[in-house]
Amino acid sequence: MELTKEEQAALNGEMGESLKTAYRILVATGEATNAEKLVPIQWAHLSGVNYNTIGDSGEEFLSMLSKDAKVKVKTTLNPMGFDIDNVSKYNLDQNFIEKQQSIRDSYIRMGVEPTFSCTPYEIYDLPEKNTQVSFAESNAAIYANSLGNLKTNKESAFSALASALTGKSPYSDLRKENTESSTTIRMMLENPNEMDFGLLGFFAGKVADTSVSISGVAKPDKRSCKSLCAGMGTSGTCAKFDFVGEEDNDSEKVDFGKEEMNNIFDELNTTESGDVITLGSPQLGLDELSDLSSMLKGRAFTKNCMIFCPRAIQNQARKLGYTNEIEKAGGEILSDCCTCLTPLINKDETDAVTTNSVKAAYYLKNSTGVDVNLKSLSKIVEEDTK
Amino acid sequence: MKKIIVKGKAKGVILKSKNPINFLGSVDKKSGVIHNEKYDIFNKSIKDSVFVFPHGVGSSVGAYTIFSLKSNNTAPVAMICQKADLTVASGCALANIPMIIVSNDEFDSIEDGKEIQIDTESENILN
Numbered sequence: 001m002e003l004t005k006e007e008q009a010a011l012n013g014e015m016g017e018s019l020k021t022a023y024r025i026l027v028a029t030g031e032a033t034n035a036e037k038l039v040p041i042q043w044a045h046l047s048g049v050n051y052n053t054i055g056d057s058g059e060e061f062l063s064m065l066s067k068d069a070k071v072k073v074k075t076t077l078n079p080m081g082f083d084i085d086n087v088s089k090y091n092l093d094q095n096f097i098e099k100q101q102s103i104r105d106s107y108i109r110m111g112v113e114p115t116f117s118c119t120p121y122e123i124y125d126l127p128e129k130n131t132q133v134s135f136a137e138s139n140a141a142i143y144a145n146s147l148g149n150l151k152t153n154k155e156s157a158f159s160a161l162a163s164a165l166t167g168k169s170p171y172s173d174l175r176k177e178n179t180e181s182s183t184t185i186r187m188m189l190e191n192p193n194e195m196d197f198g199l200l201g202f203f204a205g206k207v208a209d210t211s212v213s214i215s216g217v218a219k220p221d222k223r224s225c226k227s228l229c230a231g232m233g234t235s236g237t238c239a240k241f242d243f244v245g246e247e248d249n250d251s252e253k254v255d256f257g258k259e260e261m262n263n264i265f266d267e268l269n270t271t272e273s274g275d276v277i278t279l280g281s282p283q284l285g286l287d288e289l290s291d292l293s294s295m296l297k298g299r300a301f302t303k304n305c306m307i308f309c310p311r312a313i314q315n316q317a318r319k320l321g322y323t324n325e326i327e328k329a330g331g332e333i334l335s336d337c338c339t340c341l342t343p344l345i346n347k348d349e350t351d352a353v354t355t356n357s358v359k360a361a362y363y364l365k366n367s368t369g370v371d372v373n374l375k376s377l378s379k380i381v382e383e384d385t386k
Numbered sequence: 387m388k389k390i391i392v393k394g395k396a397k398g399v400i401l402k403s404k405n406p407i408n409f410l411g412s413v414d415k416k417s418g419v420i421h422n423e424k425y426d427i428f429n430k431s432i433k434d435s436v437f438v439f440p441h442g443v444g445s446s447v448g449a450y451t452i453f454s455l456k457s458n459n460t461a462p463v464a465m466i467c468q469k470a471d472l473t474v475a476s477g478c479a480l481a482n483i484p485m486i487i488v489s490n491d492e493f494d495s496i497e498d499g500k501e502i503q504i505d506t507e508s509e510n511i512l513n
Contacts, residue, residue: 024480027479028475028485029472029476032391032475033470047445047446048446048447048450050447053410053447054450055450057458058453061453136446136447137446141446154471156472157446157473157476158480159472159476234444235444236443237442237469267424362444363411366422
């Protein structure tokens with residue numbers, strides 16, 4: 001990869017340690033993506049916020065870095081471990097809370113907007129078509145490329161951070177004009193719900209490389225699109241999909257039918273019933289809260305239900321009254337955190353979780369270590385409310 | 387054909403997996419032991435190994451996991467992949483873990499359990 005004189009000087013440490021580190025990361029990721037140069041980006045979205053995932057070494061790294069580092073572009077960030085408004089209800093230890101606050105403070109010192117959301121596309125209007133951005137958080141990167149008309153790599157926590165500090169990112173293939181996907185997945189299922197789209201995404205992530213075409217679906221609603229993005233981001237490296245008409249290119253065709261779906265379902269679903277329900281991963285948007293509010297009219301959850309959404313969305317939903325029915329039904333609305341890896345769900349207190357999120361299912365099983373009962377939102381409302 | 391992603395020198399015993407690895411949630415950061423039972427190296431430790439696997443997948447936060455492993459002295463001494471991904475590349479860059487990409491044939495010929503030396507400055511990168 002070719003660097004400009006200024007970039008080379010920064011890599012050599014002439015502009016301080018933070019930028020030296022940032023450029024070292026960009027050079028490695030540039031080599032990894034066969035990029036010939038760095039290009040400017042307009043918006044970075046960071047992962048690596050939850051103390052549960054980055055631990056003491058992450059907390060110390062950010063604390064050191066934030067002594068002099070400042071972001072150069074608009075920068076948003078992923079959820080942290082808890083919602084300060086109701087954390088006292090949970091049995092969370094003081095050390096976790098203090099370390100999480102330190103991480104939060106480090107990001108704010110660097111000039112990051114404290115959005116604590118895995119769905120930045122629910123909070124902000126997206127910039128104009130083909131704008132270069134750097135989104136870590138796999139569902140957001142896939143959403144940006146596939147539905148938001150933006151250009152990003154499936155950034156890592158560090159590559160997005162390096163982009164935030166320098167305002168640049170490697171000019172990889174994903175950042176160039178549209179290229180044909182080498183794989184087309186034929187969706188064979190009729191009337192798929194949002195969970196089926198999550199399973200399709202998880203399957204696609206396994207079989208596709210950097211981008212994939214999907215045939216056999218009319219553009220699904222936003223809930224299903226988010227579920228598709230999140231499933232895809234969890235299982236693979238694929239950073240982009242597009243919906244295509246049948247057989248319109250020469251790519252390799254792979255079927256996604258009942259059998260393929262059941263295989264993924266069996267990999268992720270480990271039990272028939274959960275003690276707690278979680279909705280959100282990705283965090284819900286305003287439309288989803290509005291839908292949920294209608295679905296829950298006159299009903300009540302028969303077990304605890306945690307509903308995750310961005311802070312800005314919760315505020316809007318309160319103004320519009322969408323939260324009334326949800327809370328009347330016993331749903332707990334949480335912001336700044338999400339199902340995946342929140343310590344509010346842990347195996348000491350919970351044996352199994354019911355969720356419609358394929359992404360959440362993967363991390364609940366593999367990281368949190370609890371059993372998972374995977375079912376669609378309509379089935380949750382049908383079976384777990386009365 | 388080999389491609390250097392992160393420069394450096396290292397020596398260790400190869401631990402090879404056929405599975406793409408999601409670092410977040412698959413490895414115990416304190417011990418370096420893989421605890422994802424779906425992986426063929428389940429219950430094995432990646433600590434001090436030359437870790438050979440196809441590529442990283444999944445969470446972008448896996449980069450922090452690699453950095454944490456290094457801070458806890460439980461990281462591999464080097465990584466060799468078939469395909470580069472940003473999570474592993476950036477994690478290794480920050481943690482100063484040498485990382486190279488090899489061709490499919492070279493990947494297939496790497497044997498689990500063998501001692502290997504990596505030097506990205508040398509003519510023969512792998513010895």
